[in-house]
Amino acid sequence: MNELSVLLGYANTLWHLAGFVTTPLELVSFILSVATVWLNIRQSHWGWLFAIISSVTYGLVFFGSRLYGDMGLQLVFITVSFYGWYQWLHGDDSHDRLPVTALNARGRWSAAAGWLVGFALLAWFLKSYTDTDVPNADGFLTAGSLVGQLLLSRKKIENWHVWIIVDVLYVALYLHKHLMLTAVLYAVFVGMAVIGLRAWSEDGQSADGGAGRRMALE
Structure with a gap:
């Protein structure tokens, strides 16, 4: 237990890096998260392994904030x-x-409704049972992230639309919480989400074209 406390203490030591105040734990989380999104854009299933590891490290960062x-x-x-x-x-x-693939109209409405319901529930919980000073922002972006992650897990192209909205708003939240390196990370995520949207759109169009050619041959 003492060794774990020492390790966590070191992981949360303040570092001054290129004008930013960060910690070793936040820096490692930054690198793992960028690798995760890059692998997602390339549709590599190994991105999920990096997602698991970065979720563990960022969970510790967010607890401290x-x-x-x-x-x-x-x-x-x-x-x-x-x-x-x-x-x-x-x-x-x-x-x-x-x-x-893409969501149909019903799927898009379901995703939007799920986001709003999740926001309402999470904001209420955070206001009632935690000492967070940003319950609405935290609840809204947490609910949106859940929707984006579920769409990503099913390779729905709309996941990138959700991530673009969420990541832009997260930049403002993390600046408010003085998580400067994480704010930079989410600014990078905005650009990567745009790249991912374009790449997946081209892949989806290629797949549709291939399906159309096969149907014509049949």
């Missing part, structure tokens, strides 16, 4: 990551690699 919604979100991310890993490898009807 009293962002309890984000901390709890990391636990959910770990669970969803195992689900997403399986889905990407064996998730379609033929148990082959999961293709990129």
